[in-house]
Amino acid sequence: MKPRIAVLGCGYWGSNHIRTLKALGALYAVSDANPARAEGFASEQECLAIAPDDLFSRDDIDAIVMALPPQFHAGTAIRAVESGKDVLVEKPVALTVADAERAVKAAHDHGRVYMVGHVLRFHPAFETLKALIDKGELGDVRYIHSHRLGLGKFHTENDALWDLAPHDLSMILAITGTEPLEVHGEGAAILDNLSDFAHLHMRFPHGLSGHLFASRLNPYRERRLTVVGTKAMAVFDDVEPWERKLAVYRHAVWQDSGQWAFTANEPSYVEVEQGMPLTRELEHFIQCIETRAEPRTDGNEAIMVLKVLTAGTVKHDKRRR
Known part of the structure; x- marks a missing residue:
């Protein structure tokens, strides 16, 4: 039962x-x-x-x-x-x-x-991405950035950071396995005294950095998480159809005679089981x-996400009407 x-x-x-x-x-x-x-x-x-x-x-x-x-x-x-x-x-x-x-x-x-x-911790594309990272397919993770942009919804208690960022922070913290050492937040209040745009810059142990951009006042939708590793880069793009939601880029970067060189390769799309x-x-x-x-x-994850949100919150003076 x-x-x-x-x-x-x-x-x-x-x-x-x-x-x-x-x-x-x-x-x-x-x-x-x-x-x-x-x-x-x-x-x-x-x-x-x-x-x-x-x-x-x-x-x-x-x-x-x-x-x-x-x-x-x-x-x-x-x-x-x-x-x-x-x-x-x-x-x-x-x-x-x-x-x-x-x-x-x-x-x-x-x-x-x-x-x-x-809920995005249970997205099949993120679960597949996390498995790739855990198996070392991307090498050592060095940088993670996420963009969650769109128009609305507008809340009287929550700004863009608190409404939109928890999902991305949950995924980022799952990948890093730890909370950041430093958090710096930037925000812009356009409609009232709550941030409609929010940036978070995070520094983690072992030289790993992260960046998050959330907006509820954007003309187009973007739902993208990018992970940069020493072997490959991966992008989870939830706006794309299922067959293109998870892409792995095996770009090559090296030094040649003191100069940096690179080769850009086409992405390979990873098969993802469909599911809500x-x-x-x-x-x-x-x-x-x-x-x-x-x-x-x-609950421990919930608290960790709240600590990052709190550290990155930008206060705005109430605007005159």
Whole structure:
């Protein structure tokens, strides 16, 4: 019997969780501050609609997926794990590192699964890229940069960095296996006092550097992660079709008589198994509930990502209207 999972928060991303969990046979209930919205999804997906305050005392609910405004995540997660529920908390899991640490500690103290929704860690193209890196196909990784650009969405609490960068930071930290030694952030607020453009510059141990660019005010979409190694370079481009999502460039660079020379080669495209990252993420969550295994994207990762976001945040003065 599958775990009985409730989704708390029936907005845009919560609705994706609802439909995916229904397809996986694990959706038991939905809940939202707007009762009519919850009732609509309950009718559509043939599950229970439960008021948010009633979720935590229900013995028939094993776990809760939380897709709330981020300022509510930490307190709600603590309440859930103290009530004996496993949780998957969407990013960002809190607005401060201290709040995230309290939620993760509460889950540990009560023996509950705590997972963060860094969904791109479960993308088949990233999983394949990570496997190539682990096997040494790229050599020693020296530089990682990611671009996540597009138009919208605009939030009153989250700027471009906090809304868009967690996914890329999760992938970068998975590749490096450690948190950065130094973080420098730059941002530009165009619409109000929240950054619409954000750059992060990171320095890691062993001479590895990273760069992240996020924008919610860009005329075109870009979803690209590039890894530069001593043997080869790889690009995970999520805008490309499946057969071109993961490319490996085996360029050659060498010194000749004191001058640098290079040969540029055409990319080779790596075959990637097709699959929906959210489906794979929720399958992993269900497996962790059943086996009590530690999630791939656990609380420690959530805290590490928040530390980088906090270190790279640029404050802007409120603009005059």
